[in-house]
Ligand SMILES: Nc1ncnc2c1ncn2[C@@H]1O[C@H](COP(=O)(O)OP(=O)(O)OP(=O)(O)O)[C@@H](O)[C@H]1O
């Protein structure tokens with residue numbers, strides 16, 4: 001039985017605690033410690049999720065080792081089951097979000113009648129969770145405090161977050177990585193409808209940093225249970241299940257975050273473990289016996 005850890009204390013380098021990971025700055029390298037913290041609506045919840053950190057790291061390493069032939073990334077090596085060594089980069093303050101399905105904030109805007117989103121015209125008549133003809137890039141700013149805002153290429157260049165060549169290179173990298181992730185996920189009966197990436201510079205070299213698609217940074221659906229027109233919360237291996245539970249509990253991101261009931265903790269834990277095990281081919285999604293939000297809040 002592994003210990004549940006909310007906060008690490010490695011007594012090395014300079015510590016910066018993110019919402020989920022503790023990052024130790026060692027100069028040219030970082031140590032990233034994966035805790036069992038979980039966040040939703042940009043708030044860290046008071047409840048820890050057993051095994052979350054360990055499986056978040058496993059999935060992170062799984063992707064970084066495989067995708068480095070598509071685009072270079074910061075991963076160097078595993079220190080222990082919660083800690084990895086990575087190359088420190090100068091982060092570009094943009095979140096590169098790629099979407100292939102109409103869901104989340106994109107669906108919210110579309111369902112309110114918007115047809116031109118992020119400079120892309122979408123056809124009428126699309127349903128919730130419907131697959132888009134092409135993957136689209138919907139980047140946002142990355143800010144230390146507060147919520148991230150959509151940003152266009154023009155604005156990003158104007159704000160000097162990147163120059164034109166860097167933007168073009170990262171747009172291409174995000175789409176190439178999307179193709180790679182999509183192909184790999186399909187082999188395991190999974191869909192990655194959208195995800196968020198970060199990039200940075202080491203000297204003149206552009207590399208992928210932060211994390212690849214995981215329970216926390218992407219949506220992960222099952223091909224077997226996918227139904228267009230519907231919410232995909234029950235069979236998802238991502239954070240949307242937790243967000244929906246919190247909404248049912250009346251928490252939408254402001255005020256004091258509530259403790260999670262143990263049934264919710266168990267279901268979130270299953271999804272964190274499952275995101276790795278199903279992606280790595282170690283188990284099938286049906287063997288997770290996932291409950292729906294309705295099963296819990298009867
Ligand atoms: N190789 C790297 N070089 C520099 N910074 C990195 C690198 N990899 C990750 N980071 C940064 O380390 C932090 C990881 O922490 P985490 O994502 O858990 O926290 P967070 O609260 O989500 O913070 P943020 O909102 O900044 O992402 C992020 O700020 C991320 O941008």
Ligand SMILES: [Mg+2]
Nearest residue numbers: 018019020210
């Ligand atoms: Mg982050």
